[in-house]
Each structure stands twice: as structure tokens, then as C-alpha cells.
Amino acid sequence: MKILALIWESFRFAFSALRTNLTRTVLSLLGVTVGIFAIIAVFTLVDSLEKNIKSSFDFLGTNVINVGRFPFSDDGRDYPWWKYFRRPPGSYEEYEFLQERLKTAEAVTISVSAGTTVKAGSSAYEGTQITGVVDTYPDVFDVPLEEGRFFTDSEVKASRNVAIIGQEIATTLFPTTPALGKEIKIKGMKFTVVGLFEKEGEGLFEISSKDETVLIPYGAFSKMYYVGGRRGIEPTIAAKGSEEDIGLVAMENEMAGLLRAKRGLKPKEENNFALNKTEFVQNAIGSVFDVISAAGWVIGGFSILVGGFGIANIMFVSVRERTNIIGIQKSLGAKNYFILFQFLFEAVFLSLIGGMTGIILVYFLSFMQLGSLELTLSFGNIILGLGVSSIIGVVSGIVPATLAARLDPVEAIRA
Numbered sequence: 001m002k003i004l005a006l007i008w009e010s011f012r013f014a015f016s017a018l019r020t021n022l023t024r025t026v027l028s029l030l031g032v033t034v035g036i037f038a039i040i041a042v043f044t045l046v047d048s049l050e051k052n053i054k055s056s057f058d059f060l061g062t063n064v065i066n067v068g069r070f071p072f073s074d075d076g077r078d079y080p081w082w083k084y085f086r087r088p089p090g091s092y093e094e095y096e097f098l099q100e101r102l103k104t105a106e107a108v109t110i111s112v113s114a115g116t117t118v119k120a121g122s123s124a125y126e127g128t129q130i131t132g133v134v135d136t137y138p139d140v141f142d143v144p145l146e147e148g149r150f151f152t153d154s155e156v157k158a159s160r161n162v163a164i165i166g167q168e169i170a171t172t173l174f175p176t177t178p179a180l181g182k183e184i185k186i187k188g189m190k191f192t193v194v195g196l197f198e199k200e201g202e203g204l205f206e207i208s209s210k211d212e213t214v215l216i217p218y219g220a221f222s223k224m225y226y227v228g229g230r231r232g233i234e235p236t237i238a239a240k241g242s243e244e245d246i247g248l249v250a251m252e253n254e255m256a257g258l259l260r261a262k263r264g265l266k267p268k269e270e271n272n273f274a275l276n277k278t279e280f281v282q283n284a285i286g287s288v289f290d291v292i293s294a295a296g297w298v299i300g301g302f303s304i305l306v307g308g309f310g311i312a313n314i315m316f317v318s319v320r321e322r323t324n325i326i327g328i329q330k331s332l333g334a335k336n337y338f339i340l341f342q343f344l345f346e347a348v349f350l351s352l353i354g355g356m357t358g359i360i361l362v363y364f365l366s367f368m369q370l371g372s373l374e375l376t377l378s379f380g381n382i383i384l385g386l387g388v389s390s391i392i393g394v395v396s397g398i399v400p401a402t403l404a405a406r407l408d409p410v411e412a413i414r415a
Helices: 002-020 022-056 081-085 092-101 153-157 167-173 218-224 245-262 279-321 323-331 336-365 379-405 409-414
Strands: 064-068 107-120 123-133 145-148 162-165 183-186 189-197 213-217 236-240 274-277
Touching: 022 279, 022 336, 022 379, 064 245, 092 107, 092 236, 092 245, 107 167, 107 218, 123 167, 123 218, 153 218, 162 167, 162 183, 167 189, 183 213, 189 213, 189 218, 213 218, 245 274, 279 323, 279 336, 279 379, 323 336, 323 409, 336 379
Parallel strands: 123 213, 162 189
Antiparallel strands: 064 236, 064 274, 107 123, 107 183, 107 236, 145 189, 162 213, 183 189
């Protein structure tokens, strides 16, 4: 009850200070408001931008290791691309070899892509990504279908002319009728539509949008394009590991051993292939946004520092104005900690008002649409803003509250 009474009294004094010196209080709290707004706005922008960018790379999969010639690297100018260019590309035979012998992987798949134009009657859709896949493709990568189905094992093995198309392609080629069951033409060959992707929408970066993608069986793709070898289109072998980091490391080591054996590499020879983890891209993106977040702390920190001085100024003035009241409270038996917490709670409350105002401004900012970027104020950022505001209130109010608690009751009453 004492604590509740103390909190209520602090709220009452804080509201009284706001009403009595409204202009002074608002100007002093403006620093906290601007500081919290700057920090939370930067964090909200960074989180939304990072989420949007990472979603643009969802086509890489999760816990997936890709076999390629060029390793993911951040070495910049020292990247020896000429050495990696001479490496042999992956092949369908290596995919079958890994699928048969790789024990630590949940699934192994192979895919190959090219850009072309898809036609249906007099309509055409340019800039389409055609991807040839096998039946294990959905086990490694996400294939969200709105209608229809994925290819059957027999369709893949027989290289049937069936296709799964994106929503943009379906809307363009079949604006008035359902696309499912209709025929499309790719490089003069007819394909029957057996499935439709879910609409993905416009992303921040136009990277492999499913709305403009067509999946066909790997064998059907090989009929239209030369796949493999140094002059053909290079396929990509991918293996999906378990959620645990240890499992992914074990799969990487086993994949390296099997590929070395398949390619006949001697023990002292270095790998002529690269095993690329999809987490590398996400970590690289995360490190960039960590720097941006640190910059947000610096920008908002100066404003919060000014706001903290403003709150400390209010509290010093408040202690001086209420010195007589403090003396009366002490003469009636009020303990030092009661006076201390009374002013400390008031400082925190005033700081929280500034912090909540900054968060509300960010909340209204989140309704703005910056191109294809959707801003989202997360619950974590709200808690962060309130937490920083509380800390600023404690730091700004601890000295005035301590001075108030140490006042001599007789001298205070005389004042």
C-alpha cells in the first residue's frame, strides 16, 4: 500500500509540475522525445529493411548448402575469381551420387534456371525465369502453391511437359479464365499448367520473384537448353541439413568428402568446388545493419543526453520549489527513502512521457509506405524505447532526489 501511495503521489506531483510549468516541461522533455523517436525510428527502419531484404533471399532456402564453383566471400578486391572460373561445374551425376550416399542431409536436389519468354495464344510474358527441378525440390526449398499440385515422380522421370507458374504470368496470359489446366508455350514447346504459386508481391529487390517464375521438370528443361559442361547452363546442387549447427557442419564435411571422391581429388589437392551456406548472406546483411543500428544509437544518444539534462533541471527546480513540503513530510515521520523514491518516480514518469511521445510518433510514421518497404513497429522496439526512457529518468533524477532526501527537516521548513 505504501508503494502504491508513493507511486500515486509521484504521479500527482508530476501532473502538477506539468500543469504549473507546462512550457518549461514540454521544452525539457522535447530532448527525450526526439532522442527516443530517433533511436526507435532508426531501429524500426532497420528491422523492416533487413526483414524485406532477407525475404528477397528466401529462394536460397534455410539450412541449405549449395554446391558451386564460386564461394561466398567478403574479401572484396582480393577475390580470385579467375581461379574459381576454371573449376568444373556441378553435374546431374554428382547430384545422383550425393542423393544416394549423403546420409546427414534431409534432402538433396538439383535445379537449373534460364530467362526466356512465355507465350499463350497471342499473349506473351517477357523476363520469365524458367527453372528445371526434380521431385525433391520441395523438400529443400519452399514451394507455396495457391492452386494445383507439384510434379509427380513419374512426371519428373518421364520429363513430361508440365509447369507451375507465378501469379503475374497467369494474370498476363490468362486475364479472364483460370490458368490451371491451360497450355503455355516455352521456346515453341507446349506445357500444361498443373499448379499456381501463391502471390508473393513486390519486394524491395527484384530477386527471383515467384510471381515471374515457371517451374518445369529437369528433363524437360534439358530438351530446350544445353545443361552442364563449361558451355552449357550450370545446374545448382543443394542439400538441406538439420536445424542444429552441428548437423549442418557434419553435412558440410560429408559433402566435401563425397565430392572429392567423386571428382578424384588427391589428399593434398585443394577442393575444386565451393560449399556455400545460405546463412552467409543473412549474416552479411545482419552485419551491415548492425552498423546502421549503432549509428542510430549515436544520433539518438545526443538528443537523449540533452533531454536528460532537461529532466535533471526540472527536478532541481522541483526540489527547490517543494523544500518546505519536504520539511513538513519529514517532520511527520517520512523516511529518507520515501522522499528519494518520490522524486525518483517523478523523474522516471516525466521521462516516460517523453519516451512514449516519441514511440507514438514512430507508430504514426509506420503507416507511411516507402515504396515497397512496409514499416513495422515491433513490440521489442516499444519495450526498448520505454526501457531507455526509464533509465534516462533514473539517471537524471537520482542526484536531485538524493539532495531532497538529505535535507534537514528544520532547515527545509524554514525555507
